[in-house]
Amino acid sequence: MLTVAEEFEKRRAAARLGGGQKRIDSQHDKGKLTARERVELLLDAGSFEEFDMFVSHRCTDFGMQDNRYPGDGVVTGWGTINDRQVYVFSQDFTVAGGSLSETHAEKICKIMDMAVQNGAPIIGLNDSGGARIQEGVASLAGYAEVFQRNILASGAVPQISVIMGPCAGGAVYSPAMTDFIFMVRHSSYMFVTGPDVVKTVTNEVISAEDLGGAGTHTTTSSVADMAFDNDIAALSEVRRLVDFLPLSHREKPPVRRSFDDPDRIEPSLDTLVPDNPNLPYDIKEAIAKIADEGDVFELQPDFAGNIITSFIRLEGSTVGVVANQPMVLAGCLDIDSSRKAARFVRFCDAFEIPILTLVDVPGFLPGTAQEHSGIIKHGAKLLFAYGEATVPKVTVITRKAYGGAYVVMASKHLRGDINYAWPSAQIAVMGAKGAVEILYRSDSSVAALTATRTAEYEERFSNPFIAAERGFIDEVIFPRSTRRRVCRAFAALQNKKLSNPAKKHDNIPL
Numbered sequence: 133m134l135t136v137a138e139e140f141e142k143r144r145a146a147a148r149l150g151g152g153q154k155r156i157d158s159q160h161d162k163g164k165l166t167a168r169e170r171v172e173l174l175l176d177a178g179s180f181e182e183f184d185m186f187v188s189h190r191c192t193d194f195g196m197q198d199n200r201y202p203g204d205g206v207v208t209g210w211g212t213i214n215d216r217q218v219y220v221f222s223q224d225f226t227v228a229g230g231s232l233s234e235t236h237a238e239k240i241c242k243i244m245d246m247a248v249q250n251g252a253p254i255i256g257l258n259d260s261g262g263a264r265i266q267e268g269v270a271s272l273a274g275y276a277e278v279f280q281r282n283i284l285a286s287g288a289v290p291q292i293s294v295i296m297g298p299c300a301g302g303a304v305y306s307p308a309m310t311d312f313i314f315m316v317r318h319s320s321y322m323f324v325t326g327p328d329v330v331k332t333v334t335n336e337v338i339s340a341e342d343l344g345g346a347g348t349h350t351t352t353s354s355v356a357d358m359a360f361d362n363d364i365a366a367l368s369e370v371r372r373l374v375d376f377l378p379l380s381h382r383e384k385p386p387v388r389r390s391f392d393d394p395d396r397i398e399p400s401l402d403t404l405v406p407d408n409p410n411l412p413y414d415i416k417e418a419i420a421k422i423a424d425e426g427d428v429f430e431l432q433p434d435f436a437g438n439i440i441t442s443f444i445r446l447e448g449s450t451v452g453v454v455a456n457q458p459m460v461l462a463g464c465l466d467i468d469s470s471r472k473a474a475r476f477v478r479f480c481d482a483f484e485i486p487i488l489t490l491v492d493v494p495g496f497l498p499g500t501a502q503e504h505s506g507i508i509k510h511g512a513k514l515l516f517a518y519g520e521a522t523v524p525k526v527t528v529i530t531r532k533a534y535g536g537a538y539v540v541m542a543s544k545h546l547r548g549d550i551n552y553a554w555p556s557a558q559i560a561v562m563g564a565k566g567a568v569e570i571l572y573r574s575d576s577s578v579a580a581l582t583a584t585r586t587a588e589y590e591e592r593f594s595n596p597f598i599a600a601e602r603g604f605i606d607e608v609i610f611p612r613s614t615r616r617r618v619c620r621a622f623a624a625l626q627n628k629k630l631s632n633p634a635k636k637h638d639n640i641p642l
């Protein structure tokens with residue numbers, strides 16, 4: 133007869149084996165790690181505290197009473213990432229395809245509740261065939277319980293989803309409501325209806341990868357933030373991301389010891405902006421040179437490249453950066469870039485992460501495609517997000533700040549706290565040539581005068597001084613001293629207190 137300790141060890145060993153060695157081998161053959169291997173890689177060595185290892189389903193239909201696995205297809209618990217607490221669930225594809233049963237959902241809900249109560253991020257490693265087919269509506273109810281918790285946790289604790297296998301049907305809506313989605317190339321996909329249903333309904337023939345793979349979701353749909361070649365790369369980047377984030381809305385972002393001098397001068401920034409205002413330059417160079425140790429974590433790098441959203445640290449503290457990128461579409465605001473930046477600004481504001489905005493924007497992208505797809509509402513998202521944000525906001529206009537886009541990009545008028553401009557800044561209703569064409573429309577016969585008038589307009593408005601005279605710019609600064617000025621600005625704002633009028637919640641233009 134087994135002693136209790138032996139029985140315990142035997143049960144633990146069975147639980148650790150999930151759906152058995154054959155299925156584990158098959159998981160490895162697909163280039164995927166198992167649920168437990170993923171947890172081990174994600175968390176600090178030896179930090180994982182598992183819950184509900186012996187939970188199994190209660191279903192007796194379709195012979196399920198003889199088909200029970202301890203843990204029921206999901207590994208849950210908490211651990212640490214660089215000594216900071218996180219809660220994690222990791223779906224085990226070797227057990228009924230990681231499908232979600234009533235009890236599987238209960239395990240996930242338990243750790244979500246604990247994460248919110250204790251103020252720690254939730255990280256979900258998704259690898260699942262969806263609702264456990266044998267359980268019918270009970271598993272749908274389980275999904276709904278998870279969804280409800282995603283909604284209530286939103287803005288309370290950071291939620292990160294890593295898609296590491298199938299994620300289809302309504303199941304996609306749990307990751308969709310989390311803050312960040314990472315995907316693994318060629319082994320993960322997300323779609324509401326798969327290729328077979330698509331073929332039946334629309335007669336389109338498309339592979340799972342093309343319909344909802346990592347490439348599609350990080351370049352076209354923008355459902356996911358980043359794509360990685362394998363499980364290991366994805367999990368190590370989750371660790372890096374978590375290092376930038378506060379554990380909950382109740383906390384300030386983490387401060388990491390920095391060896392980079394906040395007074396560091398970068399003479400190369402003085403020549404970053406070309407003399408010709410029509411030539412592009414790479415704003416990422418400025419971001420890297422401002423950041424502590426040049427360490428930048430860029431989100432959605434493959435989508436809407438005309439705006440950059442990234443996390444950096446200044447004097448060790450996390451700062452969210454939004455920057456127009458002149459290399460792509462001249463850095464204009466369009467639907468995609470407005471949506472991308474708006475969501476980022478709202479994340480930063482929800483979690484008390486100060487925002488640095490680097491502005492070089494010639495305006496909103498013209499065209500029927502933009503107008504008919506609702507640039508008005510989508511552009512308003514970014515305007516709204518900046519205007520409602522109460523975190524410290526520091527803005528640097530590097531070159532163009534034209535028209536409505538000038539106002540949107542964290543201008544003084546949207547409660548920008550400290551607004552700087554480089555001497556190359558041009559703050560105007562529009563570019564000089566366009567302005568002259570409108571101002572002298574009735575006088576177009578005198579073409580020879582256009583060049584003189586353009587030069588006149590440029591002379592008057594293509595500089596930061598008119599705005600500075602009005603106090604819309606607090607100071608014109610040398611590019612080389614941007615890091616020092618911005619570090620000092622955020623230091624001066626660290627005890628900022630600002631709140632919006634009391635209300636149930638706002639009604640951002642969705």
Ligand code: HXC
Pocket residue numbers: 155227228229230231260261262263264265266272275276298300301302303
């Ligand atoms: C129960 C499932 C399952 C499910 C897979 N399995 N999905 N068991 N419920 N939903 C089991 C399989 O029977 C198999 O068991 C094992 O998991 C591995 O599955 P395979 O098919 O062998 O693996 P693979 O070839 O890699 O294909 C994976 C798959 C496919 C593409 C996910 O299994 C599949 O299409 N499954 C059904 C997906 C689905 O229709 N789900 C319901 C979606 S609706 P054995 O014992 O052989 O290892 C939904 C609604 C959510 O989710 C609504 C929320 C509101």
